[in-house]
Amino acid sequence: MHSKEHISHDEYQKTADWLMSQTKHRPQVAIICGSGLGMLADTLKCQDSFAYADIPGFPQSTVQGHAGQLVFGELKGKTCVCMQGRFHMYEGHSLCKEGVYAMVGGPNFETIAEARLLHRLGVDAVGMSTAPEVVVATHCGLRVFGLSLITNKVVKSYEDTESVNHEGVLEIGRLRSHTVQQLVTELIDRMEINNNDNINKSI
Ligand SMILES: O=P(O)(O)O[C@@H]1C[C@H](O)[C@@H](CO)O1
Numbered sequence: 001m002h003s004k005e006h007i008s009h010d011e012y013q014k015t016a017d018w019l020m021s022q023t024k025h026r027p028q029v030a031i032i033c034g035s036g037l038g039m040l041a042d043t044l045k046c047q048d049s050f051a052y053a054d055i056p057g058f059p060q061s062t063v064q065g066h067a068g069q070l071v072f073g074e075l076k077g078k079t080c081v082c083m084q085g086r087f088h089m090y091e092g093h094s095l096c097k098e099g100v101y102a103m104v105g106g107p108n109f110e111t112i113a114e115a116r117l118l119h120r121l122g123v124d125a126v127g128m129s130t131a132p133e134v135v136v137a138t139h140c141g142l143r144v145f146g147l148s149l150i151t152n153k154v155v156k157s158y159e160d161t162e163s164v165n166h167e168g169v170l171e172i173g174r175l176r177s178h179t180v181q182q183l184v185t186e187l188i189d190r191m192e193i194n195n196n197d198n199i200n201k202s203i
Contacts, residue, residue: 007057015057023048025072027081034086035065041082044073052085059093061085099124101148103131109164115156125150145187149176 020026025048033040041049052058052068061068066085073080087093102118104110106128110118118126130146137144151172152164 011057015055018056019050019070022050023072025074025079025081027072027079029075029078029080030083031080032083032086035063038065038067038084040075041067041069041071041073041084044071044075044080044082047071047073059087061087062091063088097124101125101127101130101146104128110154112156112158115154118154119156126154147180147184149173149180 025046031037031040049069049071052060052070055070058070063085069084071082071084073082089095100123102121102123102125104114104118104126110126115126125148127148130148134144134146149172151169153162155162155164
């Protein structure tokens with residue numbers, strides 16, 4: 001089985017595709033049943049149940065009393081999926097990781113030694129901007145939504161023949177510009193304009 005520390009998007013997708021091919025249910029509600037709530041899953045109508053052990057790429061439940069099943073079905077007319085047994089940090093699972101963005105001064109791209117250092121520090125993405133604007137905006141009491149387009153893999157190995165350059169960064173920027181534009185337009189469309197009263201002004 002894959003490492004509990006890192007599950008790639010492709011692995012998630014494979015698991016989801018497998019499940020979707022095994023059941024006609026398309027859940028509107030997902031319920032994680034911890035100790036004491038597992039019986040709820042037994043009340044679902046038109047059930048399709050899958051033992052975690054039979055689901056490709058799915059973690060295994062190790063806690064006593066957890067059935068370790070994913071149960072799809074209907075509850076009060078809503079299509080649901082219940083996890084009969086959940087996962088805990090004490091079983092070796094990590095927290096859902098937030099990404100860490102680090103800013104380097106530029107204009108040169110980081111050296112391999114610098115890239116390795118950033119990686120060891122827990123950095124997930126590196127850029128040459130964004131941090132100063134966020135610091136100033138936060139200082140002014142503005143709420144901030146940061147969005148970075150990841151254009152390239154950072155080179156961390158001396159054997160790697162790939163290299164990063166500005167032309168490559170611009171090329172990916174061009175390729176993705178439509179999608180990014182759509183995303184920002186949609187965000188603006190859905191944004192509720194308010195007076196920022198709910199944020200901590202003492203920052
Ligand atoms: O939009 P920016 O300028 O942050 O994009 C990146 C960072 C450097 O300016 C440059 C590196 O190629 O692109």
